[in-house]
Amino acid sequence: MDSRRSLRILATALGTAGLLISGCSSGSSTSAPPSASATSPAPSVPTGLKSYYAQQLKWRGCGVEGFQCTTMIAPLDYKKPDGGDIKLAVARKKATGPGKRIGSLLVNPGGPGGSAVEYLQSYAAVGYPAQVRARYDMVAVDPRGVARSEPVVCLTGPQMDAYTQVDQTPDDAREVTTLNNSFKQFAGGCEERSGEVLPHVSTVETARDMDMLRALLGDEKLHYVGASYGTFLGATYAELFPARVGRLVLDGAMDPSLDAVELNREQTAGFETAFQAFAADCVEKKDCPLGTASTADAATRMKRFFADLDARPIATGDSRRLTESLGTTGVIAAMYDESAWPQLREALSAAQGGDGSGLLALSDSYYERRPNGTYANLMFANAAVNCLDLPPAFAGTKAVTRAVPGFEKASPVFGEAFAWAALNCADWPVPPTGTPHRIEAKGASPIVVVGTTRDPATPYKWAQSLAGQLDSGTLLTYQGDGHTAYGRGSDCIDTAINTYLLEGTPPTKGKKCS
Incomplete structure (x- = not known):
């Protein structure tokens, strides 16, 4: 298989994706429409917009x-x-x-x-x-x-590289502070570079x-x-x-x-459902990198793999090492389309042997990172829309800590990371305009x-x-x-x-x- 072609196909699929791993829900709500009756035909040209509707x-x-x-x-x-x-x-x-x-x-x-x-x-x-x-x-x-x-636009390429590598399963107060600060830096960058449109x-x-x-x-x-x-x-x-x-x-x-809390938690459960389907398919194959015992054993091995990356990131052939956050994103990316499962098995096997390049490539496709180290604005726009459409899922780190058990119940494999990722709108510079x-x-x-x-x-x-x-x-x-x-x-x-x-x-x- 041409891995470059498969990644292009995957990137097209991810264009339809909900990007919770960045801290955003896959969709959001807005305020109700104006007070005119919903059953009444709308005027041919909304008030005050005649010149816009008349443009050529x-x-x-x-x-x-x-x-x-x-x-x-x-x-x-x-x-x-x-x-x-x-x-x-x-x-x-x-x-x-x-x-x-x-x-x-x-x-x-x-x-x-x-x-x-x-x-x-x-x-x-x-x-x-x-x-x-x-x-x-x-x-x-x-x-x-x-x-x-x-x-x-929110961050430069190097800043975005650093942002995607921040540990999203913090183990202590220092790591919690680092993660929280990364969200604040992201939001501040959006305000600095795109404050007028935000x-x-x-x-x-x-x-x-x-x-x-x-x-x-x-x-x-x-x-x-x-x-x-x-x-x-x-x-x-x-x-x-x-x-x-x-x-x-x-x-x-x-x-x-x-x-926003319900959306993020239910999407977390959706990724768990997809992982279980992947694991059930994987364990039937002799080359499954998560073993051939059972889906439960595969989930345990997956969590252990993420924990190992947290302790010891691995080489990728790039200046970036494969961290737990990048590895998790790579796995998540392959959940969107079952045609990517063979690629994920190969990438996991390689990573277990010390080569994280396959998972890094999957992660880069998810984030729309270009070969020259720049990023498309997908993740920036994703946060900007979601944080405007709904009040934030969590107001601060204490609220996330309380919510983690519920997210882990929804997904033992991804729950903790997804809970912390949902903190990203807490310090958004623009107040939300919508409600569920x-x-x-x-x-x-x-x-x-x-x-x-x-x-x-x-x-x-x-x-x-x-x-x-x-x-x-x-x-x-x-x-x-x-x-x-x-x-x-x-x-x-x-x-x-x-x-x-x-x-x-x-x-x-x-x-x-x-």
């Missing part, structure tokens, strides 16, 4: 054959639309035919912080089924603060941007496929603009009713919610919950492993979603696929 998009070639790009101007602050602008990067690939064009299909890979434009150009516009691409213009906008849309990267604001783009594309309703955090973005759009909902697919769904709440989107057209039973980042129960909250939600279940389901090999799932996107007919109630 100037499309141009953008270096990738068949794609056009443009820049959309949005108000930095929707509450003060005359107080400055933000520039948002948009890309599209027009419908190829045959068949009558349905409209535009916006896509978002999640994160928050994943580049929708990159996802469109590298996967969606070539990897989505041909019949869908034939009848939709495939469109993406990088959310505000992400990638090409005035990206949030208060205005909420999910509500991004959903409003999507409605403006819908109008500028000439579509009466929004057709949309969102993965992971992208499901929360899509649900928020439906809440704000129920009358403008077209065909919405929410794959790997978030539960907007949960607070149910999203019903009364009056919206049918919305398809997709859940995978052993999804690590967005547990299946979240999809069940969101489908139940949405007034027009329909749950489509994939009984399997990995994060999200559409386009990952299930003909049953793909057929159901394609039928919905092309004909507007949602799956039958309770439909399950494997």
Whole structure:
């Protein structure tokens, strides 16, 4: 296997990921929409935004054959639309035919912080089924603060290297202080380098941007496929603009009713479920680096391996050694897609022999670290959005200490690290603007919610919950492993979603696929 290719594939999958290991939940909630009735049609142009909705998009070639790009101007602050602008990067690939064009299909890979434009150009516009691409213009906008849309920046490359190596399972007061200070430095760097945009990267604001783009594309309703955090973005759009909902697919769904502690703890349990599936597969193989006795024994060996890294980091062939934090991140990265399990087995075997390069490569793919030591802004935007969308999980280190046993119950393998990682919003420089709440989107057209039973980042129960909250939600279940389901090999799932996107007919109630 070409490891470089597999890492590129994995990085694409991680674009849809919830990034809890950095201290952020995989999704978040926002404040409720304005007080207008949710069932009343929204005005054609929201108050004070006429000039924005009337702008002319100037499309141009953008270096990738068949794609056009443009820049959309949005108000930095929707509450003060005359107080400055933000520039948002948009890309599209027009419908190829045959068949009558349905409209535009916006896509978002999640994160928050994943580049929708990159996802469109590298996967969606070539990897989505041909019949869908034939009848939709495939469109993406990088959310505000992400990638090409005035990206949030927090740390330099060397600072980020140091941040990713800080011990997230502190053993004493000194290590607790070091971890807490690392979160403060991260937050301070965001304020120093991106203070102007930082208060205005909420999910509500991004959903409003999507409605403006819908109008500028000439579509009466929004057709949309969102993965992971992208499901929360899509649900928020439906809440704000129920009358403008077209065909919405929410794959790997978030539960907007949960607070930050619940989201982090339940995601921790999701990664434990995924690890158990990996371990069960591993112990059946003679070369399993976690032994062949049982999944329980494999979990014990995994914890011992992390403890050994904590005591003695190992060489990687790089200036960085493989620490417990980097090793844990590498393992977590492979949980998103079962196709990465062979790579993880190989990396664990090599690490047991003193070579940590394989796990370091997995960790780097997760953090979007480039070969030259710089980082994409994925992790910066992830924190900025999550810390704005919800009140912090923990106010300080004492609260984390009290919560650790509950997280360890959710995941004996990852619980302690995930509990401490959820401290990162405690000293965020911008107060949160959102609160957890149910999203019903009364009056919206049918919305398809997709859940995978052993999804690590967005547990299946979240999809069940969101489908139940949405007034027009329909749950489509994939009984399997990995994060999200559409386009990952299930003909049953793909057929159901394609039928919905092309004909507007949602799956039958309770439909399950494997």
